[in-house]
Amino acid sequence: xxxxxxxxxxxxxxxxxxxxxxxxxxxxxxxxxxxxxxxxxxxxxxxxxxxxxxxxxxxxxxxxxxxxxxxxxxxxxxxxxxxxxxxxxxxxxxxxxxxxxxxxxxxxxxxxxxxxxxxxxxxxxxxxxxxxxxxxxxxxxxxxxxxxxxxxxxxxxxxxxxxxxxxxxxxxxxxxxxxxxxxxxxxxxxxxxxxxxxxxxxxxxxxxxxxxxxxxxxxxx
Amino acid sequence: xxxxxxxxxxxxxxxxxxxxxxxxxxxxxxxxxxxxxxxxxxxxxxxxxxxxxxxxxxxxxxxxxxxxxxxxxxxxxxxxxxxxxxxxxxxxxxxxxxxxxxxxxxxxxxxxxxxxxxxxxxxxxxxxxxxxxxxxxxxxxxxxxxxxxxxxxxxxxxxxxxxxxxxxxxxxxxxxxxxxxxxxxxxxxxxxxxxxxxxxxxxxxxxxxxxxxxxxxxxxx
DNA sequence: AAAAGATTGTGATCTACATCACGTAACCAA
DNA sequence: TTGGTTACGTGATGTAGATCACAATCTTTT
Numbered sequence: 001x002x003x004x005x006x007x008x009x010x011x012x013x014x015x016x017x018x019x020x021x022x023x024x025x026x027x028x029x030x031x032x033x034x035x036x037x038x039x040x041x042x043x044x045x046x047x048x049x050x051x052x053x054x055x056x057x058x059x060x061x062x063x064x065x066x067x068x069x070x071x072x073x074x075x076x077x078x079x080x081x082x083x084x085x086x087x088x089x090x091x092x093x094x095x096x097x098x099x100x101x102x103x104x105x106x107x108x109x110x111x112x113x114x115x116x117x118x119x120x121x122x123x124x125x126x127x128x129x130x131x132x133x134x135x136x137x138x139x140x141x142x143x144x145x146x147x148x149x150x151x152x153x154x155x156x157x158x159x160x161x162x163x164x165x166x167x168x169x170x171x172x173x174x175x176x177x178x179x180x181x182x183x184x185x186x187x188x189x190x191x192x193x194x195x196x197x198x199x200x201x202x203x204x205x206x207x208x209x210x211x212x213x214x215x216x217x218x219x220x221x
Numbered sequence: 222x223x224x225x226x227x228x229x230x231x232x233x234x235x236x237x238x239x240x241x242x243x244x245x246x247x248x249x250x251x252x253x254x255x256x257x258x259x260x261x262x263x264x265x266x267x268x269x270x271x272x273x274x275x276x277x278x279x280x281x282x283x284x285x286x287x288x289x290x291x292x293x294x295x296x297x298x299x300x301x302x303x304x305x306x307x308x309x310x311x312x313x314x315x316x317x318x319x320x321x322x323x324x325x326x327x328x329x330x331x332x333x334x335x336x337x338x339x340x341x342x343x344x345x346x347x348x349x350x351x352x353x354x355x356x357x358x359x360x361x362x363x364x365x366x367x368x369x370x371x372x373x374x375x376x377x378x379x380x381x382x383x384x385x386x387x388x389x390x391x392x393x394x395x396x397x398x399x400x401x402x403x404x405x406x407x408x409x410x411x412x413x414x415x416x417x418x419x420x421x422x423x424x425x426x427x428x429x430x431x432x433x434x435x436x437x438x439x440x441x442x
Numbered sequence: 443a444a445a446a447g448a449t450t451g452t453g454a455t456c457t458a459c460a461t462c463a464c465g466t467a468a469c470c471a472a
Numbered sequence: 473t474t475g476g477t478t479a480c481g482t483g484a485t486g487t488a489g490a491t492c493a494c495a496a497t498c499t500t501t502t
Binding site for chain 4: 402403436
Binding site: 182 | 458461
């Protein structure tokens with residue numbers, strides 16, 4: 001665990017008042033599943049694969065473990081893979097003039113992350129990905145994804161839907177950025193992902209919201 | 222044509238100095254193609270369909286014409302279709318508190334537009350789409366898209382790539398929003414789409430950049 | 443051609459957020 | 473336990489961009 005443990009003021013009151021209840025997004029059933037089952041359950045929501053097909057699909061993923069603070073993609077790298085998060089939390093971020101950091105995405109269990117621009121267009125990475133906590137990942141290469149999409153219609157279907165969801169979420173975030181002030185965006189984020197409140201330090205939340213850590217700190221008053 | 226006709230200061234100098242040259246993005250060959258050929262050429266870039274398959278695909282599109290100022294999607298509507306632009310220019314926008322407008326997308330020829338959140342999730346529209354100029358569109362229903370994606374692997378492939386490109390562009394715009402000031406964002410937009418300089422009024426450019434029209438106006442100084 | 447509406451520029455003032463500076467508390471490693 | 477690092481709060485001050493107000497063009501309609 002990283003950051004201080006405090007009650008998240010954005011959780012519904014009944015959760016705060018009662019004794020500890022598992023956070024809704026920390027799915028306990030997921031916690032006891034193995035890596036393969038986690039991916040299988042994730043895929044099954046949008047694509048139907050036979051056991052054999054899924055085994056074949058799964059055989060293209062490489063399991064990886066990283067420690068807190070380790071880097072997975074650095075600016076300038078050739079990007080070969082995308083990553084499916086089994087446990088832990090990553091950040092995908094951009095560093096401006098070697099000074100300011102902007103976080104594009106926190107990647108939590110069952111989320112996918114990479115520098116998709118660099119990955120699809122085979123250009124050097126412009127964003128970085130590193131580990132906010134110890135993490136377990138499944139790594140899928142760009143070539144294998146395209147091969148699998150080509151071999152199985154259902155897999156292409158899955159990836160269309162995944163990207164679709166990402167696109168819609170990205171449009172919403174853009175709108176929120178234009179339309180709302182920092183306080184509103186912070187509240188939106190905390191309502192959507194209350195686990196972030198204790199999982200990541202506040203200056204990273206600020207970097208996600210696109211404000212200074214000082215301004216974020218002053219919002220509580 | 223809408224807006225004043227002035228030389229776009231963001232075009233390369235040699236284009237400004239010489240007598241009129243067609244803008245690079247106004248593809249003259251496209252101009253003389255018919256509706257079906259425009260869609261066919263667009264699809265052919267990412268999917269290979271036989272003539273019969275394309276005819277079948279095309280038969281699901283409904284051609285529509287609108288006049289400048291007409292509304293295609295209003296907030297609160299049930300959204301049934303997405304639109305492929307043949308000619309003209311649309312804007313997809315959000316209105317905040319019945320006062321401020323934020324433009325999510327200008328849709329130009331061979332671009333697709335809709336309220337994708339409402340379309341995919343079958344919820345009421347939160348964004349509006351209307352016509353900045355007279356437009357010709359091809360309309361494809363959500364049901365037909367899903368049916369076609371299911372029937373033809375290559376069509377699902379096409380839509381995966383289309384969404385993918387949109388996702389990457391959206392992420393880039395988000396980063397630019399966090400990282401750059403108005404002037405830089407304006408210059409980026411004008412370099413990417415110089416035709417917008419004369420095609421749409423400046424207050425719409427401002428609404429796309431997320432600033433007031435006054436601030437945009439003052440940038441020239 | 444005249445009237446009405448849209449588009450754009452510009453001054454004056456206000457405000458949300460950034461930046462700099464400093465202090466305190468929690469965590470970690472030896 | 474101690475010393476170093478990271479996280480976080482808060483005052484003082486600076487600034488990009490918003491808002492309000494008014495005027496000058498340009499475009500469209502009648």
